[in-house]
Amino acid sequence: MSAVHRELLAEAAAAGDPGSVPSLRTLQRAVRRDLSAGERAGLKGGEAARRRYDVYGKRPPTHRNACWEGDHKRIPVRVALDGAAVCPWVTWFIDVASKVIVGVAVTPHQPARDAVLAALRSGISRSAPYGPFGGLPDRVRVDRGKDFLSGAVARALGGFAVPVHDLPAYKPYRKGTVEALNSAVEQMLLVSLPGYTRRARPAQAYRPDPVEGLLSYPDFVQVLLDWVAWWNTEHHPAGVPDGMTPSEAWEADPTPIEDVPEKQLAFFAMEDDGRIRKITTNGVAWRRRAYIADWMAGNVGTRVRLRYLPHFDGTIEVFTADTPVRHLGSAYLAEAATPAQRRALSKVRESKARALKADLKAAEKLSRTRYTATTTPAAPHPRRSVTEQQAHEEISRARAVDLAARALPDLIPPRDPPPGWARPRPRPDTTAPAVTDPADIAPPEDPTGARPAPGSKE
Template sequence: MRRLLALRQEQKLTTRHVRLMAQSLEVTERTVWRWLAAAERDESAAAEPGARAQSKDRFSVTPEVRRLLALWKGNVAAVHRELTSRAARGEGAPPPSIPTLHRAIQRDLTPGERAGLAGGERAARKHDVFLARPRGWRNQVWETDHVQAPVLVDVEGRARRPWITWFTDCATNAITGVAVTPVHPSRESVLAALRSAVLREDPYGPFGGLPERVRVDRGKDFLSRTVTAAFDLLDVTVEDLPAYTPHLKGTVEGLNRAVESMFLAALPGYARQPRPGKRPSRPKDEVLLGFEDFTARLLAWTSWWNTEHCPAPLRGRTPLEAWQDDPTPLRDVAAADLWTFTLDDAGTRTLTTRGIRFRKRDYVGPWMTGQSGIQVRLRFMPHHDHRIEVYHAATGRYLGPADLAAQATEEQVSAVRRARAARARRLKKDLEASQRERYAAVNQPEAPQRLGTLTTAQAEAELAQAAGTDLSDLAMPDLIPPAAPPADWRTPPSLVTRTAPGRPAPVPSEPAPGSTAQTTEDGDAS
């Protein structure tokens, strides 16, 4: 526009110049002539052709308007009503019209600011521009995460939504390892997925090996002592990302979204499937997949993703082709060593004639014959308390597994679980009843009136019971040690140190003068 102004001042401006400008800007010639006239009146209009002419009376967004937008979640009409009511009370100038307020907000606030005032930081982040990490080499960086499948699965007669834990390679988009749990995942799920990710032999290969780094999202399972110790032993750096930053591990987050739209949405029992009618509940005659069938289908889809699917970042290649085209050498670990590294260490124990005592239970194995008295080190898979792995304490040599002695039958375990569930339901019902508060309904402004009265005796009884419970919690049984037992008792040495020393025998005092006579006199009187 400044060039056109210079040509006009030099009296060299022609229609051809205006036509070329209109074609380059994809506007009409009339629009360019209008912009040129506005630039002659105001030089600032030449910098922003097409912008509305600025004037002193033009309304602009103030800090107060921004605060009201945040208060009313981006509702411009509500902000206008608030400004109008304040002006009626004499607390400010009358606001402009709603269209003017809309134009000012569109002009003075960016799309990210408008989204942030309406929906918070996460909504504003959708309008940000993020840099893409350079695509490195295989096993340079892995990402891991838990995701709850929106599919109901039959688990021992109950409908549950299983959880998936997997590791993915950022360079090739390959799913290196996966583990499925019927309930909430734990560190055991992470270790199981890690073993399947590192091993490259059947049925896990050809993806695997040790990565250089692993990105996690501050989940307590991924940062537990057992998992971090396993990563340290395997010489893998754990990159702990800040909280609530899923955009920093976009590879695995994209996998979480893809598995739902590409696989889970077509399974029976999909929880987010639109339902006919008014009720969103699933039909009673719907047949759910068993947990074993669901796991088999998920593993088959994982194989399809790795060998047949072509993700967009790979530009027409499958993850398998990208993996095989990468000449980066791999670091492998023997399966036996990997199993040892991914077990939790329980310290050393002494092998006795009853086996190994661990968590107040005995564990035995056929290899223990003739081994009583040696020192062993225990390792176990978290939450798998039916078996432990035993190693020699001095040499670290693997001795063998040990199974739980006197293990309960499946019927007994089921009965115990049913009893625990019934007790939990009763306790929950009693707790909800004790915390329920009722208030009287009102149709006029008045103070809330609590319903439910107690007699004086009931109130005193509850307060006395609560006070007695509080005092029992403060009791310290070992504060005053018990007195020493008699000398002729055979007391274990471990208990002698926990008793108070014996008190010296009292020295008999001499009777005072006249006491004998008084005693005799009293005795005669009796």
Template sequence: MAKIAAEVRRAAVARLEELRADGVLTAGHVRTVAQSTGVSERTVWRWLSPPAARSVRQPRPHYVLSETDREAFAFYRGNIAALHRARHAVVAGDGTTAGAPVPGFLAEGWDRARPVTLRTLQRAFAEELTPAERAAWQSGESGRRAASVYLQRPDALRGRCWEMDHKQIPLLVLPPKGKALCPWMTTVVDDGTRALLGWSVALAPTSGTVFTAMRMAMLHEPDVSPFGAVPERVRIDRGLEFAADAVEAALGTLAVVMHRLPAFTPHRKGKVERLNLTIEQTLISQLPGFTGGPRDAGGKLYGPVKDSVAAKQAAEGQAGGPMRIERFVDRFAAWARWYNTERPHRMLGGRTPLQAWTDDPAPLRRIPADELRHLMLADAERTIRKDGISFNSLSYVAPELQGRGGQVVQIRYMPHDDRQIEVYLAGKHLCTAHPTGQLTAKQTDAFRIHAAAEAKRLGQERRRASRQARRTLAPMTGDGTPPAESRLVPEGDGRTRTQRERDQALAARASTSLLGLTDPTADPES
């Protein structure tokens, strides 16, 4: 700035000297130059005065920071005023500042140093240290990052790369049970178009919330949204939910590369981090229960947040109270539609994410919804009971569960979607179950018809088995003459006549000997 000012001054003085040489210089010329250069008219007249008449102005001495000054800046955490007091105490021979002795390594370094003013030190630190260096000691790593410059990746084609992140929402909501708390949100952002492809809200971050967000981002439903495609790469952080074996297996099955970023590097997935900030600024901060909002003198947020029935009922009807989590999910769904379809984005040239997605002609890789259903769902183990499968305080039933009471099955579900669950037995898909209280008339009729058919089938099987048993026991309950097929040894086997007669006599007494009775007329020797 000083160099530019000197050039401007030199050009202005040269022009005024020309006007003076031509004899047309007036006070109006001087006034115009003074207004344009931001100085007084007296200063401009001084510029035009002969060099001998000008007062020689000594240049301001330039102070160069010493190594001790830099060490003191770090020791006093960027407090230049405290540094100056300690330096002045050492130079004056006192050695104490603010009632405490100056550290020995600073006192030794400042020995025989010349005194300087506080303003000189402030100017020297401002000139010799970068903003990132000053912020690192004044406000820590966050300040250093705010003053740093980062590389920017070129935008990928649509649907090729995702950025995913977990964030605890700074908003108190009322869960179905328990006291008010701040839920967690998982978001999926498209790298090329900044579109919010998928999201999920849950009381705690789990692999199930990750599955829900990924399934929403992959599922293509033309009637609902034009988004939905299988990416080539996913950028994630070190969250344990993203590192779950089930998540890696699902993405690996679709040949999706998981790029796990180093710890504490949020700038390497800056698009999803910026979206989280946009969500907080444009939605969360306007809702009741925002934890960054106004507080009372005791530090508590305005609005009822107590865990009581009266407080929950009051919260539903008061504008300042926390909302229920189901209502927040509905509000966020409406906000997501607005963000994708109506909000212009500066980094997209004023287009919306939907327009950027539509304008990109890159081909997309999609997967059928039936195949995706079995990949992108959270799983749990349950036992089939008389009322079906109990999950999240609901009982799920399906016709295929008839006669399977006591069996252990695997269920897959979406965390905030209780409309249905997928049931698996021994790794194979068994059925889709629905809550008992939410069955349609058609589903109820199908369940009852299947139950009657199953009872009829089992009754027929029992009657068939009973008939087979009677045919098998017939030789033991006959009139004493065994049928031919019951003989253990066929005729013509070389037995003597006496042996055959003895066998026939034993067969004749078989019906009574089995009951513990004997024939008194029979020959005991026979």
């Protein structure tokens, strides 16, 4: 308002009528009278500040497993993984009625649809450490994230006739239960962990926490799962009736739970490429790699189909290709690299990336021509002068590069074109002297002035 008042004063002074502008206090009273608190907060802090002054209605209370809400959250805590510090992500689902966390999946990077499917599977199967909570929900409420709306998630939940309600983007209040969980885990747990990235820092250059002082990735996952167990069994969140814990509210609800047989869950969250393979003496081939298992002994020649989790190729599930379909067992990668080999491979890749970056930077520096400053209307001169000999040497080196020697050693040469195709005519070499008929070449003259006789060998 002070800035608006100054502009009005400047405009009135330019028009020659400074007395027409009201005082600053009068302008502020008019703004408070005509604009609501939310509008004033939005002008000052944006849409997020304005939303705090809105009125939201509450959904009517429901029963357990009536609706689940799911979301991703980036954990603002640096943890140690293979000698580097990373910020993991958590994907979880919470029951709206009882506030029970039914499924959790943690990834050391930004999650994909495999994390969503893993969290759903842990909730639906009611397996440890989340059981006995879970079962089959009536519906799942998510935002418009591409991971939640992927085809794999839709097919997995569609197989159990569970609808997915995708809410409008940038409206977190439409799934307030899981958003409240995201805020609670940071305020109750994450702020006390080493490596918390949102801690107030002095005004100096940012220095990442040393890897030695951070939690390892398995330790962090264990701490997070312990907090989930505490939330479900000991905490009293708002919205739970009679001040009960989520587990007490879950047990007090008489709504029956619909369980899914383990045989049907074997197909859940897995994709099938539709091909039929055979078990050979090397195992089962998938993506040009061999997968083996102890149960394959004696089953060489069996026709099978494979199912696998998205973005994970460490293990696969093998099923019979004939009806009725039977689950034969799991198979693992025959030639899996050890952790030490994976770390060494990562170091080699990083060193190559640094070398390429340095080469590109040096090439860009060489290709950029610098000129001297001029004080008169004349053409500028390059700062770096090149002698004639240096120019010839550089051009000769560039021409001497044999591109064929840099090709791959297993490069397959192209086949000859069909005889019916028109081939381009070779261009004559203009740099070499033209070759003429030897009969057209005049004989050399004798120093004495005599000419050779016709038909002589000279």
